[in-house]
Amino acid sequence: MKILKYFIVFVVLFSSLISRADEGMWIPLLLEKYNFADMQKKGFKLTAEDVYSINKASLKDAIVIFGRGCTGELISDEGLIITNHHCGYGQIQKHSTVEKDYLTDGFWAMSRKDELSNPGLTVQFLVRMEDVTVKTLEGVTNEMDEAARAAMIRQNASVISKAVTEGTHYKALIRPFYYGNQYYMFVYEEFRDVRLVGAPPSSIGKFGGDTDNWMWPRHTGDFSLFRIYADKDNKPADYSLDNVPYKPKKSLAISLKGVKKGDFTMVFGYPGRTQQFLTSHAVELISQVENPHMIAIRRIILDIMGEDMDASDKVRIQYSSKYAGIANYWKKWLGENKGLQKLNAIQKKRALELKFREWALSSNERKIKYGNLLEDFDKIYKEITPYSLAKDYIFEAFFGIDINDYIKDIDNLLGAEKPPTEAELATSLEKLKIVTTNFFKDYNLSTDKKIFIAMLKSYRENAGAEFQPEVLKIIDKKFKGSIEKFADHIYSKSVFVDEKKALEFLSDYNASKRKKLMKDPMLEMYRSFMDVYEYISLKSSGMNVRLDKLYRDYVAGLMEFQKDKIFYPDANFTMRITYGQVNDYEPMDGVFYNYFTSLDGIIAKDDPAIYDYKVPAKLKELFQRKDYGRYAENGTMKVAFIGSNHTTGGNSGSPVLNANGELVGINFDRNWEGTMSDIMYDPNQCRNITLDIRYALFIIDKFAGAGHLLNEMKIVE
Numbered sequence: 014m015k016i017l018k019y020f021i022v023f024v025v026l027f028s029s030l031i032s033r034a035d036e037g038m039w040i041p042l043l044l045e046k047y048n049f050a051d052m053q054k055k056g057f058k059l060t061a062e063d064v065y066s067i068n069k070a071s072l073k074d075a076i077v078i079f080g081r082g083c084t085g086e087l088i089s090d091e092g093l094i095i096t097n098h099h100c101g102y103g104q105i106q107k108h109s110t111v112e113k114d115y116l117t118d119g120f121w122a123m124s125r126k127d128e129l130s131n132p133g134l135t136v137q138f139l140v141r142m143e144d145v146t147v148k149t150l151e152g153v154t155n156e157m158d159e160a161a162r163a164a165m166i167r168q169n170a171s172v173i174s175k176a177v178t179e180g181t182h183y184k185a186l187i188r189p190f191y192y193g194n195q196y197y198m199f200v201y202e203e204f205r206d207v208r209l210v211g212a213p214p215s216s217i218g219k220f221g222g223d224t225d226n227w228m229w230p231r232h233t234g235d236f237s238l239f240r241i242y243a244d245k246d247n248k249p250a251d252y253s254l255d256n257v258p259y260k261p262k263k264s265l266a267i268s269l270k271g272v273k274k275g276d277f278t279m280v281f282g283y284p285g286r287t288q289q290f291l292t293s294h295a296v297e298l299i300s301q302v303e304n305p306h307m308i309a310i311r312r313i314i315l316d317i318m319g320e321d322m323d324a325s326d327k328v329r330i331q332y333s334s335k336y337a338g339i340a341n342y343w344k345k346w347l348g349e350n351k352g353l354q355k356l357n358a359i360q361k362k363r364a365l366e367l368k369f370r371e372w373a374l375s376s377n378e379r380k381i382k383y384g385n386l387l388e389d390f391d392k393i394y395k396e397i398t399p400y401s402l403a404k405d406y407i408f409e410a411f412f413g414i415d416i417n418d419y420i421k422d423i424d425n426l427l428g429a430e431k432p433p434t435e436a437e438l439a440t441s442l443e444k445l446k447i448v449t450t451n452f453f454k455d456y457n458l459s460t461d462k463k464i465f466i467a468m469l470k471s472y473r474e475n476a477g478a479e480f481q482p483e484v485l486k487i488i489d490k491k492f493k494g495s496i497e498k499f500a501d502h503i504y505s506k507s508v509f510v511d512e513k514k515a516l517e518f519l520s521d522y523n524a525s526k527r528k529k530l531m532k533d534p535m536l537e538m539y540r541s542f543m544d545v546y547e548y549i550s551l552k553s554s555g556m557n558v559r560l561d562k563l564y565r566d567y568v569a570g571l572m573e574f575q576k577d578k579i580f581y582p583d584a585n586f587t588m589r590i591t592y593g594q595v596n597d598y599e600p601m602d603g604v605f606y607n608y609f610t611s612l613d614g615i616i617a618k619d620d621p622a623i624y625d626y627k628v629p630a631k632l633k634e635l636f637q638r639k640d641y642g643r644y645a646e647n648g649t650m651k652v653a654f655i656g657s658n659h660t661t662g663g664n665s666g667s668p669v670l671n672a673n674g675e676l677v678g679i680n681f682d683r684n685w686e687g688t689m690s691d692i693m694y695d696p697n698q699c700r701n702i703t704l705d706i707r708y709a710l711f712i713i714d715k716f717a718g719a720g721h722l723l724n725e726m727k728i729v730e
């Protein structure tokens with residue numbers, strides 16, 4: 014009896030050492046070293062070399078950075094990629110008009126000729142990565158101040174990246190890991206001709222809309238298809254009719270077998286940002302100051318936009334992409350705050366910090382290195398709080414006013430004190446004309462003006478006395494404090510709120526008109542806020558430098574303190590692997606959430622009166638007839654599933670792979686209860702949400718009649 018008891022204790026202890034929770038976003042290059050054994054134990058059947066290799070085609074070669082913040086993957090040897098609908102949303106929106114409303118109706122290229130080009134859209138392949146810590150820190154000493162250190166690192170990094178990219182069309186990026194305790198280099202190949210191939214209607218690709226966003230159970234068919242084009246030599250090229258579909262080194266096989274609870278899954282992609290090492294002070298600042306303010310600001314903007322979108326189809330199309338973007342993090346922060354509170358995150362951080370401090374103070378050597386860290390954090394977070402909040406008001410409230418995005422370009426290209434040469438001016442004006450047309454396609458003056466009024470008020474009330482721009486004082490003097498009157502003035506006098514006037518102004522602009530330019534009330538207002546932003550940056554830059562150094566020391570200290578723990582580096586939009594299992598969860602006492610959803614659930618949600626829940630007639634017909642082809646599982650058309658893979662923003666569109674490395678789904682979201690995982694992960698509550706690849710294929714084949722696209726895929730039945 015006794016022996017058995019000891020045995021059990023031993024097994025539990027031992028297995029908790031080797032089988033870690035599913036938290037972690039791991040570096041593909043280090044898979045063999047840190048994760049492989051654990052992955053195999055959980056069922057993974059490939060080798061580490063199959064996942065990441067520079068000697069042969071590996072899974073990493075099928076994965077791309079899609080646009081500026083998503084992941085995509087190759088699913089054919091003819092350059093076809095799949096990503097989320099919400100990742101392609103901007104492109105789909107740009108091609109949409111009231112007459113050709115691809116957002117509402119979907120878009121399917123029935124032949125290669127019909128595929129639509131997307132100026133500005135790129136995809137990037139990772140050619141290779143390398144630990145360059147030693148080379149990057151060469152010549153850096155402990156005695157150096159932070160500015161000298163940063164300059165040295167910058168210089169080293171530029172030498173290293175130049176050497177590896179010389180004579181190639183690659184670009185190299187060197188990024189800090191663990192707050193500058195390590196450095197990695199990433200070499201990328203970027204393709205510039207990426208065409209839209211297919212997108213379901215929003216009633217499928219965005220089904221559930223913002224109502225269901227960040228939530229489980231979920232029924233969104235969140236995918237879209239693009240194709241990479243290259244020149245005749247398979248090299249990146251600008252858009253041209255002569256370009257041909259890109260031949261990738263590797264594309265993913267697609268499995269029709271589906272997943273069940275407990276199955277191994279891995280997500281391979283580009284997670285954007287996590288902050289697991291934040292101290293309790295930072296979590297307090299985020300959850301109690303920044304998030305509540307940013308949530309409030311975005312709510313106001315959303316209400317104004319929403320009302321105008323409901324009233325006009327034109328405005329709906331113009332603002333749908335902006336609205337979705339703003340709504341997304343509005344909701345994320347709400348969930349994050351709830352989750353942090355439920356997890357007692359601040360208390361947990363404090364407890365760790367206490368133990369760390371005790372450890373640090375218990376040796377002389379450590380006392381010197383780490384003894385004051387936590388007091389210093391405390392001091393600096395108190396100092397920095399008002400500046401952080403003011404900065405949030407600049408980015409969220411001030412730049413929440415659409416026109417400022419445009420004025421930013423005007424100011425950047427024409428505002429410089431130093432007069433441009435004639436040639437420079439000509440180039441700037443050419444650029445600005447394009448910017449102007451693009452901007453006004455999605456601009457509605459009266460919506461913008463309402464937001465302007467609301468945001469200036471909010472700024473005046475909340476950003477703090479120290480951060481009030483000159484222009485608000487003028488409003489007090491000239492307009493008796495009325496922001497409405499000021500808005501009337503500025504929106505009638507500025508040439509930059511109207512496409513025609515702006516283009517006219519730009520087309521006969523020359524150096525002699527500079528005075529007039531600088532007097533434009535919108536530009537004046539913009540610059541007045543930018544003065545404040547400069548002031549904030551100036552005042553807080555020293556604090557940020559100190560903070561960076563504190564975190565660098567703290568993380569080094571934590572790693573020394575918890576010697577046996579394998580720390581994964583925070584996400585920083587570099588390629589990572591995360592793995593876990595398909596799994597259900599209990600969001601609250603008495604409630605159980607199953608691990609998958611199905612078309613039955615879509616039909617159950619159907620409600621023609623609610624925009625987010627309108628099910629297309631064709632989909633209902635397919636459901637009635639159970640016309641699921643080979644995509645169903647025992648008569649059920651599965652739609653989405655969840656698992657314990659640790660993911661974050663940027664992982665959208667990432668492939669979810671099974672134990673054989675076959676594509677079983679597309680990652681597209683996290684659950685509401687798990688959104689705090691960017692700061693603190695909870696294995697019981699954190700789930701990633703995956704679109705079942707079979708639902709995507711079913712939509713392409715049965716719903717859209719674009720089955721020809723399946724011919725180029727490798728489908729494993």
Ligand code: ARG
Nearest residue numbers: 099222226227337340341682
């Ligand atoms: N929450 C997901 C992500 O962070 C999906 C966003 C799609 N946008 C939306 N507003 N529904 O990107």
Ligand code: GLU
Nearest residue numbers: 661662663664665682683
């Ligand atoms: N939808 C997110 C994205 O765009 C992924 C969800 C998350 O933050 O985990 O990357």
